Amino acid sequence: MTRSLRPFFDLFATRPLAMLGLVYLVVIIVAALGANVLVHYPPEQIEPINRLSPPSWEHWFGTDHFGRDTFSRVIYGSRLALLIGVGVVSFALATGVPIGILSALYPRLGRVLMRMVDVMMAFPSLLMALGLIVILGQSVANAILAIGIVYLTTTARITYGVSLRLREETYVEAANSMGASTFWIIRKHVLPNMISPLLVQASFVFAFAQLGAASLDFLGLGAPPEVPSWGNMLAESRIYITRAPWLLFYPGLMIVLTAFSLNLVGDALRDRMDPRFREMLGNRGR
Amino acid sequence: MLFYVLRRTGAALATLAAASVVIFVFIHLIPGDPIYVLLGDEATPEQVEALRTRLGLDRSIVTQYFYWVGNVLQGDLGTSIFFQDPVTLIIRDGAETSILLACVTMVWIVLLGVPVGVLAATRHGTWIDQGLSGIAMLLASIPTFWVGLYLILIFAANLGWLPSSGYPSIFEEGGLSNLRYLLLPSLTLAAPNAALILRLTRASMLDVAKEDYVRTARSKGIRPQRVVIRHILRNALLAVVSAFGFTFAALISEAVVTETVFALPGIGRLVVQSILRRDYPVIQGVILVIVCLYLIINLLVDISYRYLDPRVELE
Amino acid sequence: MLTVRNLVVSGGKGASRVDIVSDVSFEIERRKVLGLVGESGSGKSITSLAVMGLLPHPQLWVRGGSIELDGADITEEPPYLRVERGHGGVSMIFQEPMTSLNPVVPIGDQIVEAVRVHDGSTGITARNRAQELLEMVRIPDARLQLTAYPHELSGGMRQRVMIAIALACRPQVLIADEPTTALDVTVQMQVLSLIRELCDTFDMGVLFITHDLGVVSELADSVSVMYGGKIVENGPVERLFNVPLHPYTSGLMNCVPDPSAGHRRFQTIPGQAPKPGEITKGCRFAPRCRHAQAVCTTDTPAKVVDGPLHSAQCHFPIARGAS
Amino acid sequence: MSRMETILSLKNLQKTFTARRKGKTYKIHAVNDISLDVRRGETLGIVGETGCGKTTVGRTIIRLTTADSGVAELNGNDIFTSDRQQMRKLRLKVRMVFQDPYASLNPRRTIGDSVGETGDIHGVFDSRRDREERIARTLEQVGLDASFANRFPHQLSGGQRQRVGIARALLPTPDLIIADEPVSALDVSIQAQVLNLLADLKDEMGLTMVFISHDLGVVAQISDRVAVMYMGNMVELADGPGLFANPQHPYTQLLIASVPLINPNKRVSGGIEKGEPPSRFADVSGCAFHDRCPLATDLCRTTRPELRKNGIGRKVACHHA
Amino acid sequence: ETLRYATIGEPPSLDLQMGTATLATTIGQHMFEMLYAFDSTFEPQPFLATGETISDDGLTITIGLREGVKFHNGDVMDADDVVASLQRWGEFGARGKLLMKDVTGIGATGPLEVTITLAQPNGAWKSMLAFPNGGPVIYPAEIVSAAAGEPIAAENYVGTGPYKFSEWRNNRHVELVKFDDYSGLATPTDGYAGARPAEIDTIRFIPVPDVGTRVSGIQAGDYDYAEFISGDLYGILKDDPALKIHLSGAPIFGLVFMNSKIGPLAENYPLRRAILTALDMEEALRVSVGEEALWSANGSFFPEGNIWYTDAGTESYSVGDPEKAKEMAAAAGYDGSPIKLLVSTNYKTHFDQATVFTRQLADAGINIEMVVVDWATLLKKRAQPDQWDMFVTHHGNIPDPVLLTALNTNYPGWWATEEKLALDQKFTGTSDLDVRREAWAGLQSLIYEQVPTIKVGDVFSYDIASPKLGNMWDTSLIWPHFWGVTK
Numbered sequence A: 001m002t003r004s005l006r007p008f009f010d011l012f013a014t015r016p017l018a019m020l021g022l023v024y025l026v027v028i029i030v031a032a033l034g035a036n037v038l039v040h041y042p043p044e045q046i047e048p049i050n051r052l053s054p055p056s057w058e059h060w061f062g063t064d065h066f067g068r069d070t071f072s073r074v075i076y077g078s079r080l081a082l083l084i085g086v087g088v089v090s091f092a093l094a095t096g097v098p099i100g101i102l103s104a105l106y107p108r109l110g111r112v113l114m115r116m117v118d119v120m121m122a123f124p125s126l127l128m129a130l131g132l133i134v135i136l137g138q139s140v141a142n143a144i145l146a147i148g149i150v151y152l153t154t155t156a157r158i159t160y161g162v163s164l165r166l167r168e169e170t171y172v173e174a175a176n177s178m179g180a181s182t183f184w185i186i187r188k189h190v191l192p193n194m195i196s197p198l199l200v201q202a203s204f205v206f207a208f209a210q211l212g213a214a215s216l217d218f219l220g221l222g223a224p225p226e227v228p229s230w231g232n233m234l235a236e237s238r239i240y241i242t243r244a245p246w247l248l249f250y251p252g253l254m255i256v257l258t259a260f261s262l263n264l265v266g267d268a269l270r271d272r273m274d275p276r277f278r279e280m281l282g283n284r285g286r
Numbered sequence B: 001m002l003f004y005v006l007r008r009t010g011a012a013l014a015t016l017a018a019a020s021v022v023i024f025v026f027i028h029l030i031p032g033d034p035i036y037v038l039l040g041d042e043a044t045p046e047q048v049e050a051l052r053t054r055l056g057l058d059r060s061i062v063t064q065y066f067y068w069v070g071n072v073l074q075g076d077l078g079t080s081i082f083f084q085d086p087v088t089l090i091i092r093d094g095a096e097t098s099i100l101l102a103c104v105t106m107v108w109i110v111l112l113g114v115p116v117g118v119l120a121a122t123r124h125g126t127w128i129d130q131g132l133s134g135i136a137m138l139l140a141s142i143p144t145f146w147v148g149l150y151l152i153l154i155f156a157a158n159l160g161w162l163p164s165s166g167y168p169s170i171f172e173e174g175g176l177s178n179l180r181y182l183l184l185p186s187l188t189l190a191a192p193n194a195a196l197i198l199r200l201t202r203a204s205m206l207d208v209a210k211e212d213y214v215r216t217a218r219s220k221g222i223r224p225q226r227v228v229i230r231h232i233l234r235n236a237l238l239a240v241v242s243a244f245g246f247t248f249a250a251l252i253s254e255a256v257v258t259e260t261v262f263a264l265p266g267i268g269r270l271v272v273q274s275i276l277r278r279d280y281p282v283i284q285g286v287i288l289v290i291v292c293l294y295l296i297i298n299l300l301v302d303i304s305y306r307y308l309d310p311r312v313e314l315e
Numbered sequence C: 001m002l003t004v005r006n007l008v009v010s011g012g013k014g015a016s017r018v019d020i021v022s023d024v025s026f027e028i029e030r031r032k033v034l035g036l037v038g039e040s041g042s043g044k045s046i047t048s049l050a051v052m053g054l055l056p057h058p059q060l061w062v063r064g065g066s067i068e069l070d071g072a073d074i075t076e077e078p079p080y081l082r083v084e085r086g087h088g089g090v091s092m093i094f095q096e097p098m099t100s101l102n103p104v105v106p107i108g109d110q111i112v113e114a115v116r117v118h119d120g121s122t123g124i125t126a127r128n129r130a131q132e133l134l135e136m137v138r139i140p141d142a143r144l145q146l147t148a149y150p151h152e153l154s155g156g157m158r159q160r161v162m163i164a165i166a167l168a169c170r171p172q173v174l175i176a177d178e179p180t181t182a183l184d185v186t187v188q189m190q191v192l193s194l195i196r197e198l199c200d201t202f203d204m205g206v207l208f209i210t211h212d213l214g215v216v217s218e219l220a221d222s223v224s225v226m227y228g229g230k231i232v233e234n235g236p237v238e239r240l241f242n243v244p245l246h247p248y249t250s251g252l253m254n255c256v257p258d259p260s261a262g263h264r265r266f267q268t269i270p271g272q273a274p275k276p277g278e279i280t281k282g283c284r285f286a287p288r289c290r291h292a293q294a295v296c297t298t299d300t301p302a303k304v305v306d307g308p309l310h311s312a313q314c315h316f317p318i319a320r321g322a323s
Numbered sequence D: 001m002s003r004m005e006t007i008l009s010l011k012n013l014q015k016t017f018t019a020r021r022k023g024k025t026y027k028i029h030a031v032n033d034i035s036l037d038v039r040r041g042e043t044l045g046i047v048g049e050t051g052c053g054k055t056t057v058g059r060t061i062i063r064l065t066t067a068d069s070g071v072a073e074l075n076g077n078d079i080f081t082s083d084r085q086q087m088r089k090l091r092l093k094v095r096m097v098f099q100d101p102y103a104s105l106n107p108r109r110t111i112g113d114s115v116g117e118t119g120d121i122h123g124v125f126d127s128r129r130d131r132e133e134r135i136a137r138t139l140e141q142v143g144l145d146a147s148f149a150n151r152f153p154h155q156l157s158g159g160q161r162q163r164v165g166i167a168r169a170l171l172p173t174p175d176l177i178i179a180d181e182p183v184s185a186l187d188v189s190i191q192a193q194v195l196n197l198l199a200d201l202k203d204e205m206g207l208t209m210v211f212i213s214h215d216l217g218v219v220a221q222i223s224d225r226v227a228v229m230y231m232g233n234m235v236e237l238a239d240g241p242g243l244f245a246n247p248q249h250p251y252t253q254l255l256i257a258s259v260p261l262i263n264p265n266k267r268v269s270g271g272i273e274k275g276e277p278p279s280r281f282a283d284v285s286g287c288a289f290h291d292r293c294p295l296a297t298d299l300c301r302t303t304r305p306e307l308r309k310n311g312i313g314r315k316v317a318c319h320h321a
Numbered sequence E: 001e002t003l004r005y006a007t008i009g010e011p012p013s014l015d016l017q018m019g020t021a022t023l024a025t026t027i028g029q030h031m032f033e034m035l036y037a038f039d040s041t042f043e044p045q046p047f048l049a050t051g052e053t054i055s056d057d058g059l060t061i062t063i064g065l066r067e068g069v070k071f072h073n074g075d076v077m078d079a080d081d082v083v084a085s086l087q088r089w090g091e092f093g094a095r096g097k098l099l100m101k102d103v104t105g106i107g108a109t110g111p112l113e114v115t116i117t118l119a120q121p122n123g124a125w126k127s128m129l130a131f132p133n134g135g136p137v138i139y140p141a142e143i144v145s146a147a148a149g150e151p152i153a154a155e156n157y158v159g160t161g162p163y164k165f166s167e168w169r170n171n172r173h174v175e176l177v178k179f180d181d182y183s184g185l186a187t188p189t190d191g192y193a194g195a196r197p198a199e200i201d202t203i204r205f206i207p208v209p210d211v212g213t214r215v216s217g218i219q220a221g222d223y224d225y226a227e228f229i230s231g232d233l234y235g236i237l238k239d240d241p242a243l244k245i246h247l248s249g250a251p252i253f254g255l256v257f258m259n260s261k262i263g264p265l266a267e268n269y270p271l272r273r274a275i276l277t278a279l280d281m282e283e284a285l286r287v288s289v290g291e292e293a294l295w296s297a298n299g300s301f302f303p304e305g306n307i308w309y310t311d312a313g314t315e316s317y318s319v320g321d322p323e324k325a326k327e328m329a330a331a332a333g334y335d336g337s338p339i340k341l342l343v344s345t346n347y348k349t350h351f352d353q354a355t356v357f358t359r360q361l362a363d364a365g366i367n368i369e370m371v372v373v374d375w376a377t378l379l380k381k382r383a384q385p386d387q388w389d390m391f392v393t394h395h396g397n398i399p400d401p402v403l404l405t406a407l408n409t410n411y412p413g414w415w416a417t418e419e420k421l422a423l424d425q426k427f428t429g430t431s432d433l434d435v436r437r438e439a440w441a442g443l444q445s446l447i448y449e450q451v452p453t454i455k456v457g458d459v460f461s462y463d464i465a466s467p468k469l470g471n472m473w474d475t476s477l478i479w480p481h482f483w484g485v486t487k
């Protein structure tokens, strides 16, 4: 454990911004888990008398047009953000990775699968997500599924690329020469060596899932708006841009910061994966 | 070369054929019915049935599909249920906006992404680099409509410098000056994409800068600027060019949100609206056209790639 | 002509600083080939890059010593500044002919680029010169090959193109960093003889870097042996190979397989070479040396000489000490 | 090296790759009609320049590459026609050592896991203890401490990694090892250590080995017999010392003359001017070496010479030797 | 001069006979005219007609037509055109059946005279002939007969109005241009009645879906008029010198329909009343509209002052008593099982109201399960009785209760109890206004008893316009119109 974590700390030590991003993400996770403790208004409590009131001691981030507490909704929103992020990433990985690996290891199957992925990629992604939502109905689960399918393709592509490369690695060849089965090779050689690129991909997908969900919300087809998600908070309150700017500011800030942090972390991870960067850090590979 | 293009075109057509089936099935999975949208609140069941028959929606999906494909092959994308206009005409009108928007956006992306990426790469590791990369990532993290709304508020409503929304065709009164209508939308759309291109340019510049042949170039005694431009940038752009293709294609669909915010008559918004009102022929037509565009652009990128990089075989 | 004195190249800053090349001195004369041998990681390439003024800043920099060419100090002066300031030329051929040429630029253009800078000629003149250079490195159909892309050439041809580029810079000193390692033996011989020949034709000195003792022995006039960032022995080629002073030199010679020797066990040097910064005290070879004694791990060995040109850094040189 | 039983026998091995260049399809005869016997306990060297087909020969033996035609028999069992199960067993008997010791070790698996991998795949270990003991023993055989089992490849030096590569080929004990340029990525001083190790193992365990290398010096010193390849053809086959003392094929002669030796009296001369090996895309008729050969005649340009015993009892494929 | 009107979206067909879309009416009324038009007190006045004579039994109506009224295609309107238009509307039109069930014949009894014969007296006929939304606008006979049941194609948009159709470019605009040969009335403009002088040459209806953009567009001077601005912006905008606010005079009201066919609410009137009792409409209106000036919690289906206004039954409106509701629900045998509320996000107001109701009902222990879908799906789903228990929609202003969707037995909800049918018969079977008003009061109080639908409250939408527009009305009657307006 320490062995595998160490380089990460080294990495973040050299990148203060990425470190900040990481800290922010941890804070968000804690906030999401402890939302009930952190806020003193239930996020769905309506107080029409107090609607659209600016930030105050009572309501730190003000209230929305229902008179709901924005702070509590923002905090609860992080739950949905996490849920969407984790959901989309899991879905994309759980489907994209097997497709990518199998395509690389079985070229004949791969030609068919990758062609299908090509076809899917040719579809404009946001429109595809939108269509899926309309087909499946509006719910958080369906939003996750719709965005997940969009990123299934890129994940499959990346996995495919990495697997193709790994397939040519000498150690895979070596395992082959020992009589290893395909399953063995996937389990012992391909998957473990794919973790870094997948981690990077996951962090970007997580970030883009937030933005994608926000776009769907904007078009009125995201998660049903009674669930506080940052995206639909933004979308719902965009008409108050002049009247109650805090309604756009806080959820917007959260989306930006989260996506920003994830991008930073992803970027740092990518640099770490780059062997040349590793060289600079001193543990020269070859 | 010709052979290659033909082969690739063949593959693209196969993809297109597969895509057409997917589009069709996909669209007919969408619940709801154009009939209700069209007839409104007071329709009687008989009216509904009559219209359904007239629109051919009572036939089986397979029949409808082949009927549609047959027409498409003759260049007829059908008639909009909602507008009663030929889909081709509707798309042609929207395509001008969307493609022009994508082009102007591309110009921004290239003008902002590439030089700034080069700057960041040449100042690698300094605060300039980190600042630029940070800003880029920030831009990539902001929801588009947020940017759009604020741009309208600032530049149109408050300062009054630019029009807030809409886009009159450049072939109509106003001519090319109508492009100013696309300024704010294209900036909105360009922001995240330019950021991605910037990062890609920077990364591949740094990659190429470590190549042996760059060292060879330096050893010849040519100036650093020339090394950057002729040896590093040229090779770095190879990676960026293929991203251009993807970006361009992606822009057309990403524009959905931008077109809605800025009330642009583009095909992105058209298709969203058509989905919402179940105008099947338009949805099918637009998506088919977008898929075609995507395939054409990728084909062009691949071909140009093969021109730019002599190592790649025209298989 | 080219004089390197007490060159120290360091990497890292502050506490993590390590000297990758320490206290390296040598001279290169006109029409002479100096062989620089040593195992992987001993600092040969870094030395040559330092001489070229092409160290990868800011990771590596020259911490001490000087590099002079015909009396002008060219330390840490990148090639383009050397051209601007009218200092003499040092050119370099790199180890990997496959990756050292820009893959998307025709080789003719790559040569012309160098010709332009160094001759000031342009257009057709520069092109003719490039063709002339290609002929000089014996590329058949030089005229046609000007428009060829690197990937269309074989390894040996590419290395010749590299040499042509180097020559286009009108160098006084040519550095060849393992130019033949990636080539087959038969081709290697051709390239070596080409270098030898050009060295006379162009009246230039050559610094030839290799890990192959056989190659230096056949090509070089004098040899420097590098170990752990230092030069442990140098001398004229016959002296050095006939009477090596440093145990490392002799150990290395015994490791080299010889097809005519038939079956035999190799004499080996146990252990492995130190990483930069691993050993800072005493003789860097001490842990692997059969003759090492306590003093070797504590004191830096002094220079021992054997004749005017042959010297080594060792407490117990072979010729005097054991066997 | 007296008459001994044949462990591996190759007959008329043929492998052609197709490649496309500039829109045209080329056939590359990577291995062109090669027949060869490997006897138990011997080291057979294969030398030749880049791209001459050495690796392809090695790979076809364990069917990492499928041969186009020909027969390969291991202990009398036909390799090329064996089914999946037989192939798995076969791969327990014939093992490979790869050129690049770093690339051939999975960076995320411990040395112990890599060494024990063949055993794990085939389920040869009785228990964890048995596994650990045998891995430790094998590591010791190649001169590494048992504690290396818990390390990762990046913590090892090049020489140590190659020892691991060899250890991996030894557990469980194989009938035949195919070593494809096992030392060419190593420094001379390390190379010597590894070559000694291979020689020792051979003596101790009676290993049979096909040793592939482009380095004549190395091959000479480790092999009992040497096959010289040129452009997919085997041009000469001889016992080690004999080959170098008295090369028969003009190509072998060129090769030997080109080896740089530590001999200050031998200086680089302008003598060798005979061009490079032709591109593998070119279709050569007759003797593949004819365009570089000082002895070439019209016969060489038209007819491919067979490998046959010549006057002094050496197998040579040349019309003039 | 061009007047640029920023619309909320794109209209479906502009064939006003066939559809009831508000936007289609807003645009179409500039092109198409009717026999009658409402004046500012919602009294139908002769428009293309010169007047009518009604037989004593009330079963024969003879309508005279104006002479020399020109269609945009140059033809002159005569009785044949009117008859064809009325017949088509009666057969295929969106609201035609409501009148036609009583009509036995429509015929030309002179070049400029049309006679309608009825099977029984009908009190709503004039209003219906004056109501353009899904109403009998007059087209040339040849166009009508060619179109029959189909919506008229854009190139055949030929009417008699002061503006004629120019072009329709999807997502860009619908353009109308001044009709130079317009033959209008000379009487002063009064509501939709009277003169309709076209002052501005061109009117463009431009879809601008985002409300923020519509506001910014007016502020930036890109549009002259923008419709449907959010209530919450009212406070800011009413003081903005860069624009003027125009309130709609006719409120729109939200309706929550209940499924009378199947499901837990089908015949359980006590439970329906429990639900009604739980709802506090003021909260819902405040949340969904905002500015108090723009809504009124009015339980009557017509605003005060309207001839159809009555407070019958409205004591049950907006009670907002969760405790009582809980008791009532228990008494009704409600077991806590979820009630499916169908709502779309396309209309923010619907969604906001549904959200508030769900909360309020939760407080009363009534478990609402929101089913959120897009509008097109909702339209399809609500036609399937097994898909929903309640759904949210809205209703535009109407001149006569016959046009109320809730009274239409075919409309989703399918309210057709004996009591209702009896009252309905009483209501439509006469042209005596007093009898009809009494019947309507009975119907309204029955609505509060059987709760086939719940009225949320009146909402006055507002539009904004550039101050450059001159001679503008302050509040629009129902749909904004631009004859008489200058720029």
Ligand SMILES: Nc1ncnc2c1ncn2[C@@H]1O[C@H](COP(=O)(O)OP(=O)(O)OP(=O)(O)O)[C@@H](O)[C@H]1O
Binding pocket: A284, C011, C020, C038, C039, C040, C041, C042, C043, C044, C045, C046, C047, C056, C059, C060, C211, C275, C276
């Ligand atoms: N950019 C760098 N930063 C830090 N250390 C470096 C850098 N480049 C090389 N080194 C280290 O410097 C040492 C000398 O490297 P150098 O390339 O000069 O060796 P070499 O003698 O040329 O070896 P080879 O025969 O493998 O080419 C090596 O240990 C290497 O790890």
Ligand SMILES: Nc1ncnc2c1ncn2[C@@H]1O[C@H](COP(=O)(O)OP(=O)(O)OP(=O)(O)O)[C@@H](O)[C@H]1O
Binding pocket: D017, D018, D019, D028, D029, D030, D048, D049, D050, D051, D052, D053, D054, D055, D056, D057, D214, D280
């Ligand atoms: N998978 C393949 N597809 C196409 N051509 C191949 C393939 N593998 C090998 N070749 C070609 O076959 C020829 C023989 O290759 P091989 O790897 O056996 O040579 P080698 O003697 O091992 O060379 P080296 O010394 O470079 O390792 C080469 O020309 C090579 O380009």
Ligand SMILES: [Mg+2]
Binding pocket: C044, C045, C046, C095, C177, C178
């Ligand atoms: Mg080197």
Ligand SMILES: [Mg+2]
Binding pocket: D054, D055, D056, D180
């Ligand atoms: Mg090989």
Ligand code: NI
Binding pocket: D215
């Ligand atoms: Ni070698």
